[in-house]
Amino acid sequence: MTNVQALPLEIRNLSRKIGSQQILSNIGLDLAAGELLCLVGQSGCGKSTLLRLIAGVDTPDAGVIQLGERVVAGPSAFVEPEQRGVGLMFQDYALFPHMTVAQNVAFGLRGRPRAAIRQKVEETLARLDIGHFATRYPHMLSGGEQQRVALARAIAPGPGILLMDEPFSNLDSRLRETVRAETIGLLRQLGTTTILVTHDPQEALMFADRVALMREGRIVQTGTGRQLYNQPQDPFVARFFSDFNEMRGVCRSGHVPTPFGLVPAGDSAREGDEMLVLIRPGALQPNPQGRSGQAQIVHRQFCGDVEQLALKVEGHPDIVTIRSQASEQFGIGSFIRLDINNQGAFVFPIN
Numbered sequence: 307m308t309n310v311q312a313l314p315l316e317i318r319n320l321s322r323k324i325g326s327q328q329i330l331s332n333i334g335l336d337l338a339a340g341e342l343l344c345l346v347g348q349s350g351c352g353k354s355t356l357l358r359l360i361a362g363v364d365t366p367d368a369g370v371i372q373l374g375e376r377v378v379a380g381p382s383a384f385v386e387p388e389q390r391g392v393g394l395m396f397q398d399y400a401l402f403p404h405m406t407v408a409q410n411v412a413f414g415l416r417g418r419p420r421a422a423i424r425q426k427v428e429e430t431l432a433r434l435d436i437g438h439f440a441t442r443y444p445h446m447l448s449g450g451e452q453q454r455v456a457l458a459r460a461i462a463p464g465p466g467i468l469l470m471d472e473p474f475s476n477l478d479s480r481l482r483e484t485v486r487a488e489t490i491g492l493l494r495q496l497g498t499t500t501i502l503v504t505h506d507p508q509e510a511l512m513f514a515d516r517v518a519l520m521r522e523g524r525i526v527q528t529g530t531g532r533q534l535y536n537q538p539q540d541p542f543v544a545r546f547f548s549d550f551n552e553m554r555g556v557c558r559s560g561h562v563p564t565p566f567g568l569v570p571a572g573d574s575a576r577e578g579d580e581m582l583v584l585i586r587p588g589a590l591q592p593n594p595q596g597r598s599g600q601a602q603i604v605h606r607q608f609c610g611d612v613e614q615l616a617l618k619v620e621g622h623p624d625i626v627t628i629r630s631q632a633s634e635q636f637g638i639g640s641f642i643r644l645d646i647n648n649q650g651a652f653v654f655p656i657n
């Protein structure tokens with residue numbers, strides 16, 4: 307079973323206002339056929355609204371949505387949801403409780419010849435290894451099994467694009483990992499174009515071809531997980547994917563002095579500019595020859611592979627957090643010096 311209908315998606319200047327609230331502003335987004343994009347952002351930033359516009363259950367105030375060759379929403383076009391070839395899978399699965407598994411999966415195939423529906427249902431259930439549940443009702447299935455049925459129902463019609471809104475968030479953490487890996491593996495095999503909404507930064511970094519981060523109805527940055535993690539364009543993007551030690555400093559000769567040594571200020575910084583410096587806990591490491599002042603350990607926490615230390619550092623008012631190899635033993639109250647790895651340090655202008 308291959309999904310030969312996977313379509314590219316193009317969104318231009320999409321806006322949506324409800325009452326006086328501007329929910330989405332000037333959204334632009336491109337997905338190649340077969341690409342998996344994770345849409346991330348804090349609660350209320352507009353992720354679900356964007357999915358609803360793509361699905362066609364809501365109408366934009368401005369902008370264009372194009373699926374493959376077809377404009378499905380725009381100033382002079384609106385294609386009904388059931389004509390768009392969009393598959394949906396939401397958090398609560400919304401399986402029909404009075405229908406069997408087979409009937410649930412057949413639901414999305416309405417209008418096709420009976421024999422074709424039967425064959426497609428069988429094929430899809432077999433593909434997801436749930437053929438033996440065909441005659442069961444949803445309440446007779448576990449959460450993970452229901453999730454697979456929901457996926458079967460969404461992909462059976464061979465959608466041009468699949469929209470998934472927090473599909474794993476109702477599963478407990480153990481099950482989530484397995485179901486998520488299986489689901490994404492299957493989507494990869496099928497080559498389905500997919501938008502996966504999540505507010506879990508780790509999930510996005512782990513599974514997406516590209517990630518789009520939203521804030522207050524706008525897309526702030528789009529790129530591979532690595533790009534967003536390693537080249538965040540502003541502090542909001544950086545903080546979304548990582549914890550930081552934060553401090554301010556003034557640019558001097560292209561560098562910002564910190565209690566841990568000099569950090570490059572970046573090409574656009576000018577002499578005397580005040581800068582915000584964000585340093586990852588893993589970028590500060592104990593080193594007897596380190597460039598920091600004396601750092602006293604005030605708290606330590608064993609986390610398995612790493613140990614997290616809280617330190618009071620000479621010349622710095624805030625407690626500093628570092629993460630280092632757990633094999634190193636440091637007693638509370640002892641003094642160490644720290645070295646900084648500039649790969650984990652980011653400098654932004656303060657506006």
Ligand SMILES: Nc1ncnc2c1ncn2[C@@H]1O[C@H](COP(=O)(O)OP(=O)(O)OP(=O)(O)O)[C@@H](O)[C@H]1O
Nearest residue numbers: 324327329347348349350351352353354355356505
């Ligand atoms: N029908 C509506 N009427 C009024 N306001 C709405 C409506 N639908 C959404 N909103 C508002 O639009 C904003 C974005 O909502 P949306 O559900 O798209 O966010 P989200 O990023 O998906 O959030 P979450 O992660 O919590 O699901 C919110 O402030 C919400 O209250």
